[in-house]
Each structure stands twice: as structure tokens, then as C-alpha cells.
Amino acid sequence: MKAFQMTRFGLEHLQPVELPEPVPGAGDVLIRVHAASLNYRDLMLLRGHYDPKLHMPRIPLSDGAGEVVAVGKAVTRFRAGDRVAGLFFQNWQDGGPSSDKSRGALAGDLDGMLAQYVALPERGVVHFPDHLSYQEAATLPCAGLTAWRAIARASRIQPGDTVLVQGTGGVSIFALQFAKLAGARVLGTSSSDRKLERAKLLGLDAGLNYRERPDWSAWVKEQTGGIGADVVVEVGGAGTFSQSLQAVRVGGTVVQIGVLSQAEEKLSVVPLLMRQVQIAGIMVGSREMFEAMNRAISLHGLRPVIDREFPLQETRAAYQYMEGGQHFGKVVISLG
Numbered sequence: 001m002k003a004f005q006m007t008r009f010g011l012e013h014l015q016p017v018e019l020p021e022p023v024p025g026a027g028d029v030l031i032r033v034h035a036a037s038l039n040y041r042d043l044m045l046l047r048g049h050y051d052p053k054l055h056m057p058r059i060p061l062s063d064g065a066g067e068v069v070a071v072g073k074a075v076t077r078f079r080a081g082d083r084v085a086g087l088f089f090q091n092w093q094d095g096g097p098s099s100d101k102s103r104g105a106l107a108g109d110l111d112g113m114l115a116q117y118v119a120l121p122e123r124g125v126v127h128f129p130d131h132l133s134y135q136e137a138a139t140l141p142c143a144g145l146t147a148w149r150a151i152a153r154a155s156r157i158q159p160g161d162t163v164l165v166q167g168t169g170g171v172s173i174f175a176l177q178f179a180k181l182a183g184a185r186v187l188g189t190s191s192s193d194r195k196l197e198r199a200k201l202l203g204l205d206a207g208l209n210y211r212e213r214p215d216w217s218a219w220v221k222e223q224t225g226g227i228g229a230d231v232v233v234e235v236g237g238a239g240t241f242s243q244s245l246q247a248v249r250v251g252g253t254v255v256q257i258g259v260l261s262q263a264e265e266k267l268s269v270v271p272l273l274m275r276q277v278q279i280a281g282i283m284v285g286s287r288e289m290f291e292a293m294n295r296a297i298s299l300h301g302l303r304p305v306i307d308r309e310f311p312l313q314e315t316r317a318a319y320q321y322m323e324g325g326q327h328f329g330k331v332v333i334s335l336g
């Protein structure tokens, strides 16, 4: 079968390879992967910034979807022909996080989904909504589920609440879509006016170009009558965290997800107590959360936003495109 492997850190070491097709064990399903998607994590992984001790060679990309082509004899929940996606944390079935449940991440501790065939234990696989293509489903395991958890679990948004999303990447566009489903007013920032216009077609209520106006937290205050957002979906990391503490209302929630930028000034912890902010650090989610997300996606006919699709042989170009930051939503690789 065709696959890609990282043999060392760096794009030049991301290589196409021919590997034997995996043989499913008694509790495994064999998936013919139709599509995989890129996350910012995959760029960090390739640079050696995510896990400098990553086992090599490693098949990259945590997120993929495909068709079950064979099942082991102990498998009860899946059969050939089922359309499935892999779980980011193969061992996290339900309940809260733990260090055990955080082991067994695809494209981390284990090989990822950028291969024509992948064998996974049935506990590490979920059915995806019928109305989605394989390409759309391939965007759900990391970006989709993280955004779902931010909106539906970590912050308990009520209809009429105000949510701030940062940028227009994979997690943020899903967060916009889920926040609209939850009945929230959504404010958003971007480096691009064109992307903000596109986000408005998905329901963004107001947008600000953070390059033109770097004090975006003051804008959030203006938009909320001086109060601040109920929830900030924080993907910017150290470079945006201080302003997120200013942009959130007293008693509001900052859901800490990303690490996209570096801090230019020292962080003051004072706003944390003065504004009585809840900080919810989250890392993807469980099978139970994935299934809850799928029910909402099915009920509302929600469609993930795919910016661009690349064929498998253009995997390196897909990484370069993602690194360029021109995308809006998700970048997908189709395996045919």
C-alpha cells in the first residue's frame, strides 16, 4: 500500500513509501482510508517541536476517515462497508482526561492515518454522520472534536452568549459553527478582511482584522457594551493570552487550546483573579464526546469547511500550503 512516513524531522524527510497492508487482529477493524486532514499539530510534529522524542519512522496525520474493509472475529460494532473515522486518543472512551487516556494518540505514540490502509482497535473508531463525505469526516477527529468540546463541554454556552474565536483556521471555524448551533453571538478576528467576509457567510456576527488593529481586546469590549465576551476560544497561545484575559467578561471562560504565537511581554496573573476568569485547558476529547458531536452535526446538517484538497502524492505541497497560512478552515489530503 502507499503511505507517507516521517523518517526524521523536516519536510524533506517526509517520504512516500510502499508498505505491507496491515493485518487486523481479532479486535481490530481494517480501514481503507479515503481522506486525511492536516492540523497545526502536524506542522509542529514535522518540525520536531511537538514531540522531540517521536518514534521514527512514523506515519503522520492523526485525522482520517475511510471505509471498513475487514473486521477481526471479536469485533461487534463494525462491519465491512461502514464509514468511519479514527479517534485521536485511541484509549479515551469516556469520562474526564487522565494520563492513561492521553496515551495512544494517532500520529504520536502510534502511526497516523496517511496510509491507504490502517488497522485500529474497534474502540478507536467511530461512525461518522451519513451526510458527510470522507473528506469532510476526515476533519473531525482533532479540529472538530476540540472545537466541539470547547463550546459544548468546557464553557457551557447559553443562547445569547458572546463567543470570541481567533483566526480562521481549522479549530476556529468549527468553533464558529458550533457556537452558532448553540445560539451564541460570535465575534472573530483574522489577519485577512477577505477571510472575515467568508466567516460572515457562516454566521460570524462581527469581525476585526488583528493586523490592522492589534488591540483587539478593546474591540471585543466595544462590541459587548464594555462587558467582554462570555467565552474566548483561545488558539493564539502566549501571544494572545494576555489580551484574551482582557477580552473575556468578569466570571467568563477562556478555553485554552492553541500555541500559535509567542508572548512579547510578561504575563500578569492579576487579571485572572480580578476578572475571576475560568481557564479551561483542553486537549481534543473522548469517544463519547465525538459521538455527541456527530449527533449534533447530523441533526443540523452541519458541513465542515474544507479550504483545499490535495492528492496523496502532493502531501508535501499540502504541508507547505498549510504552513503558508492562506487557508480558511481545513486542508485535506485525498487517498483516492
Ligand SMILES: NC(=O)c1ccc[n+]([C@@H]2O[C@H](COP(=O)([O-])OP(=O)(O)OC[C@H]3O[C@@H](n4cnc5c(N)ncnc54)[C@H](OP(=O)(O)O)[C@@H]3O)[C@@H](O)[C@H]2O)c1
Binding pocket: 038, 039, 040, 041, 142, 143, 146, 166, 167, 168, 169, 170, 171, 172, 189, 190, 191, 192, 195, 210, 235, 236, 237, 239, 240, 256, 257, 258, 259, 260, 261, 282, 283, 284, 322, 325, 326, 327, 329
Ligand atoms: N488543545 C488541543 O486539543 C488542540 C487541538 C487542535 C489544535 N490545537 C492548537 O490550536 C491552534 C490552532 O490549530 P489549527 O489546526 O486550527 O490551526 P490552523 O488551521 O493552522 O489555523 C491557524 C490560523 O490561526 C490564526 N492565527 C495565527 N496566529 C494568530 C494570532 N496571533 N492571533 C489570532 N489568530 C491567529 C490564523 O488565522 P487568520 O489567517 O484568519 O489570521 C491562522 O490561519 C494550534 O496552536 C494547534 O496546535 C490544539
